[in-house]
Amino acid sequence: MTKRLQLIAAAVGLAALAAPAFADSYPSRPITLVVPFPAGGPVDTTSRIVADKMKDALGQTVIVENVGGAAGGLAAARVARAAPDGYTIMTGIWGTHVANSAIYKLPYDVKDDFTPIALVSVNPLLIVSSKKTPATNLKELIAWLKANPGKATQGTSGVGSVGHVGGVFFEKMTGVKYNYVPYRGLAPAMQDLAAGNIDLMFDTPATSLPHVKAGTIRAYAVTAKKRLESAPDIPTVDEAGLPGLYISTWTAFFGPKGMDKEVVAKLEAAAKKALADPDVKKRLANVGQDVYPPEEQSAAYLAKFQDEELKKWTPIIKDANIKVE
Known part of the structure; x- marks a missing residue:
């Protein structure tokens, strides 16, 4: 084996060892949860209720940071560009991760540029x-x-x-x-x-x-x-008398694309544990939010759910020619 090939093999081996080591030590510092709207609104309130309880499972504080503007687009763009290390995630909603893709010209893809983490709550109209x-x-x-x-x-x-x-x-x-x-x-x-x-x-x-x-x-x-x-x-x-007219806003946690699966699993588990807490459920209900069943809170379910929402709402929005310049 040439010296060049030996160096490449060594680098690959180190990378393989580093990934599990990083996942094992995660999180080692506070996590930032970016909320795409100003403080005090329902999305902010929901995020803070769940984030505050997630720290019990993670052993680290989850800091809520409000980044408003462009119908949630500024926050989404920031998280899409963030390092996929699990220390910057966001609260996504029906608007930011479904409707905006059909209404605005975005500098990111609402599906491909994010990693689903957990489906949190739903709010029908x-x-x-x-x-x-x-x-x-x-x-x-x-x-x-x-x-x-x-x-x-x-x-x-x-x-x-x-x-x-x-x-x-x-x-x-x-x-x-x-x-x-x-x-x-x-x-x-x-x-x-x-x-x-x-x-x-x-x-x-x-x-x-x-x-x-x-x-x-x-x-x-x-x-x-x-x-x-x-x-x-x-x-x-x-x-x-109008079966099937289902319209709901929802909240979910997303991170940048390329996140380590074990890191996602830790965040998902922390969110699930928080959502199972009776006090969290009560506080969310007080602001009109219903918690999804445990089997629908997972990252895998969120990915499937977002796909279905995009397929349902994108043609409705585009057929109505709803655009914001």
């Missing part, structure tokens, strides 16, 4: 309307919209938001047509809905339920297969 809307149930709402094509208005938290895309899906399934009114967030949209200035919304339970319970707006259905524990009297879309 509510179909709600102003009390001025004459319909008292979902079938009546669809009939009223069909009888008044192009006249009704749906409020959204912005172009390409889950509520906006959910409305497009609703139009596609029912054949109704109406207009969208984008707002700078859910709060001003909900204010106008309660005042009767717009007709309907596809909204998060955390924003809608206080108004539903106060009697200022009307709820027709939850866009999921099961009813909300926090509002068991609101039927599912299946029960209300």
Whole structure:
């Protein structure tokens, strides 16, 4: 064997030894969890609840860092470029890791440039309307919209938001047509809905339920297969007469592509342990988040789940020509 080949063989051998050694010692310092939105919102709150408990299993602090901007794109770009050593990961959501790929020109691939780690929580939407809307149930709402094509208005938290895309899906399934009114967030949209200035919304339970319970707006259905524990009297879309209209936001943990499998396994196990804690579940429920079943929290399941979400929503978004320059 030539000296050159001996050096190459030695280098390969050292690399093979280094990978397991690194995985065995991981983590040896705090981990940064990048959250793609400002502090105080539901994604930030969810991330902090889970991250705080993950430290028990990891033996290291998980530091939450908020990097807002570009609908989560700035945070995603940063993590996509980070070293795949497990010390920089992010909270991804339906927007950052599904919808954005169809709406924006991104400097990264939402699937190929990330490593799935764990699926954390899900938050279905509510179909709600102003009390001025004459319909008292979902079938009546669809009939009223069909009888008044192009006249009704749906409020959204912005172009390409889950509520906006959910409305497009609703139009596609029912054949109704109406207009969208984008707002700078859910709060001003909900204010106008309660005042009767717009007709309907596809909204998060955390924003809608206080108004539903106060009697200022009307709820027709939850866009999921099961009813909300926090509002068991609101039927599912299946029960209300529009089966299959499933629309949910979700949160998950991703890292840069190329992460060591054993490092991913440690992060996945820490997330699962945190999500199994009764206090964590209760705190997440208080902000409208349901924890996925243990068998659906894994990195492997998240990869499959993201594939399915991309296949479902990408054509819906592109067919509706939803774009943000």
